């Protein structure tokens with residue numbers, strides 16, 4: 001998602017509940033020292049935080065939200081507001097030296113605004129040592145600073161961090177809202193629907209899929225896996241070449257596995273719902289009909305394939321050899 005997209009948090013699609021919670025804190029002038037924006041990646045938590053920061057510091061007191069034209073809002077629009085910071089999460093999470101630098105910065109008053117806003121990304125990936133250091137800042141926050149922590153809803157966050165922040169839940173967007181956002185980024189209607197479905201309501205992930213070759217590789221894999229007679233094995237050479245391409249995706253491999261899982265899950269739903277034809281469900285869910293398999297897999301076989309993807313994801317999380325994991329997975333999926 002574009003870093004500098006100017007958007008007031010009150011107008012972000014799909015986050016009405018979070019919008020209401022934060023609007024209330026603005027109206028009543030009871031803004032806590034820290035929030036945790038908890039939800040899936042790519043749904044717009046950082047964009048929302050940026051919009052909220054703009055709203056807090058907007059010079060036009062007659063609007064709830066950001067007016068978009070005052071000097072403070074214009075700095076947010078240009079991506080250069082001196083009292084807005086993002087502490088990015090590197091591999092292995094935010095590091096202790098980043099937290100120390102942050103607490104040093106927080107000890108100075110905001111440069112020109114009523115409140116400095118800092119977003120700390122992916123606190124669920126922080127190591128204990130760095131999290132402990134952040135806890136100290138959360139316990140005694142210097143005045144006129146708001147910390148917004150973002151965390152993945154499906155992973156465990158340190159309870160001590162959660163207990164010191166107000167939790168704001170974020171959800172996946174509907175396919176319609178996701179597609180609408182994608183169309184705003186110049187994606188065609190048909191592609192927007194497919195990407196909305198494949199990204200499972202995460203516009204950020206959908207845009208990443210669009211910018212990379214992941215969907216193309218996914219289509220190649222699906223074509224090979226689904227062609228031919230049931231029980232017939234795919235060409236080993238072809239599978240090995242595909243596995244090598246998968247391994248080359250590096251950190252994006254996780255996204256490709258997510259797409260394969262969505263596809264097998266769709267087929268599983270189609271196999272389990274006799275009242276609907278497979279075509280109806282696949283069409284409804286946005287999957288290209290050309291990708292529906294010629295092979296006929298039973299529910300049990302499809303379930304085993306979803307489990308095989310789960311087990312590949314676990315192996316990758318343990319840092320197993322990517323190429324080997326991909327080869328074994330494709331053999332199991334054929």
Ligand SMILES: [Zn+2]
Pocket residue numbers: 057058059060066067068069070071072073
């Ligand atoms: Zn303004």
